[in-house]
Amino acid sequence: MLLTKPAAITCALITTLALSGCASLNGDSDAAPASADALLPGYYWILEEAEDQHGNRNQDLFGGDAEPLQLRFDNNMINVSGACNRLSGSYSIKGDDLVAGNLMQTMMACEEPLMLREGSIKTYLETPLEMALEAHPHSPRLTLSSDEAGKLVLQGKATPQTRYGSEGKTLFMEVQAQTVACPHPLIPDHQCMRVRELTYDAQGLKTSDSEWTLLYQGIEGFDHQPGTRNILRLQRFVVANPRADEPGIAYVLDTVIESVRVME
Numbered sequence: 001m002l003l004t005k006p007a008a009i010t011c012a013l014i015t016t017l018a019l020s021g022c023a024s025l026n027g028d029s030d031a032a033p034a035s036a037d038a039l040l041p042g043y044y045w046i047l048e049e050a051e052d053q054h055g056n057r058n059q060d061l062f063g064g065d066a067e068p069l070q071l072r073f074d075n076n077m078i079n080v081s082g083a084c085n086r087l088s089g090s091y092s093i094k095g096d097d098l099v100a101g102n103l104m105q106t107m108m109a110c111e112e113p114l115m116l117r118e119g120s121i122k123t124y125l126e127t128p129l130e131m132a133l134e135a136h137p138h139s140p141r142l143t144l145s146s147d148e149a150g151k152l153v154l155q156g157k158a159t160p161q162t163r164y165g166s167e168g169k170t171l172f173m174e175v176q177a178q179t180v181a182c183p184h185p186l187i188p189d190h191q192c193m194r195v196r197e198l199t200y201d202a203q204g205l206k207t208s209d210s211e212w213t214l215l216y217q218g219i220e221g222f223d224h225q226p227g228t229r230n231i232l233r234l235q236r237f238v239v240a241n242p243r244a245d246e247p248g249i250a251y252v253l254d255t256v257i258e259s260v261r262v263m264e
Contacts, residue, residue, distance in 0.1 A: 043156035063113030084110035221253035
């Protein structure tokens with residue numbers, strides 16, 4: 001069921017991290033060290049620093065106007081975004097080393113700075129990289145290094161699954177091209193998206209849709225553009241202990257399935 005009105009439940013602030021077994025991240029010196037197998041998939045790893053094999057800053061990894069390079073570890077796969085093409089492949093952890101398998105990629109052509117990013121990150125990942133994890137409570141850091149390639153330092157940003165403490169539920173939502181005025185107790189002149197939930201069969205054919213309703217909240221990662229109708233694949237999470245002005249459900253964008261400009 002879609003959330004159509006803001007929640008009004010008074011309670012404590014939601015904790016920033018909702019990791020099960022997060023004792024390894026609580027900063028307690030007596031806690032067991034965090035396992036890379038457990039920690040890596042729970043975060044997006046965003047590149048902060050990079051050195052080549054001589055200890056000099058590797059500027060090739062920071063050129064262009066794209067977002068910083070980001071590594072994602074999930075289901076024994078490593079995914080790289082922020083270069084020209086998206087890269088993906090298997091990975092394994094052998095002792096203290098991260099070992100990436102053959103990387104596959106999309107086949108776009110880009111401006112030279114993004115092509116340099118792509119070539120440079122592939123050079124790092126083509127050799128086993130020694131891992132060092134700093135499991136700070138809210139901002140873990142990952143260092144990957146080798147004598148052949150150099151060093152990468154990445155900052156961890158919790159995934160929605162980590163923040164909300166569950167895998168969430170996948171759903172499909174259609175969003176109309178125009179928002180409409182809707183009453184909100186805290187926001188004057190509030191605008192809501194008109195949405196409905198869709199269902200599909202195993203062959204990807206639409207089997208049903210629900211009634212149109214108003215969505216009083218935003219969708220994390222989605223920027224509604226007036227005049228554009230969208231079909232989205234989302235993750236829906238239950239928010240533990242929401243604030244009085246916070247809904248009890250959170251929606252996070254997974255993929256834009258369809259986007260159509262609607263004529264006025």
